[in-house]
Amino acid sequence: MHPSQSGIRRFQSDVWPLMSAQFAALANGQSPHTLVITCSDSRVDPSLITQSQPGELFVLRNAGNLVPKFGADDGSAAAVEYAVDALRVAHxxxxxxxxxxxxxxxxxxxxxxxxxxxxxxVAHAASTREATSQLRGEARLDAAIMHNTTAQLDNLAGHPSVARAMAEGRLQLHAWVYDIRDGDIDDIDTRT
Ligand SMILES: [Zn+2]
Incomplete structure (x- = not known):
């Protein structure tokens, strides 16, 4: 049996019955408060690290948690537009x-x-490569991870739905870095 198949059976027999009222409420729609944009990396689990329940987080994942500049990638832009304009997330x-x-x-x-x-x-993040070119090794990687994360807030601010929602005062942007080595989550940038 594939490992995930035994997980599905356990979910259906042990977990779902305990959560059935919660899922019944969610069956007719979602109203998440936050869009989380994070990396596809298997070690990063946004619901786990924020202790969130189904229905709370709208999640976009890709390699490197990138949101390319508006017009450069419709996949990420569609998730952002839907979260901001249809679901009206606050964060x-x-x-x-x-x-x-x-x-x-x-x-x-x-x-x-x-x-x-x-x-x-990853060439969408070329500005991060340039910004960290004076550093080497692990110091450069750590700096690039921080630079890239905040750079996505700049890119997001150029998406029309985001710009409009921020001008209306109903959306905040946050940049976090999660350290797998010790569980730390650094809030490195917030924009209102
Ligand atoms: Zn990653």
């Missing part, structure tokens, strides 16, 4: 993390030589 959190493979690929093009699509994708 957008961009959450980077320690040891991010996408950031490693950004800083070391040799590492993604055989991964042309990944290389093209």
């Amino acid at each position: 957008i959190v961009v959450c980077g993390h320690s040891g991010c493979g996408a950031m490693q690929g950004l800083l070391d093009p040799q590492a993604v030589r055989q991964l042309p699509t990944v290389a093209r994708w």
Whole structure:
């Protein structure tokens, strides 16, 4: 049996019955308070690290928690527009993390030589590569993770739905960095 199949059986037999009232309330619609944009990395679990329940977080995940500039990537832009204009979330959190493979690929093009699509994708974060070019090793990676996370707030602010909601005073942007080594979550930037 695939490991996830035994998990599904356990969910259906042990977990769902305990949460059935909660899911019944959610079955007719969602009203999440926050859009979380984080990395696809298997070690990062936004619901776990914020102790959130189903229905609370609208989540966009991709390699490197990127939101390219408006017009450069409809996939991420559609999730942002839907969260802000249809669901009217009050917060957008961009959450980077320690040891991010996408950031490693950004800083070391040799590492993604055989991964042309990944290389093209992380090129959206080229400003982070330039901004950290004076650093080396782990210090550079940690700096790049922080720089990239805040850079996404700049990109988000250029999305029309985000700009409008911020002008109306109904949306805050946050940049967090989650450290897998010790569970720390640094709130490194907030914009209102
Ligand atoms: Zn990552």
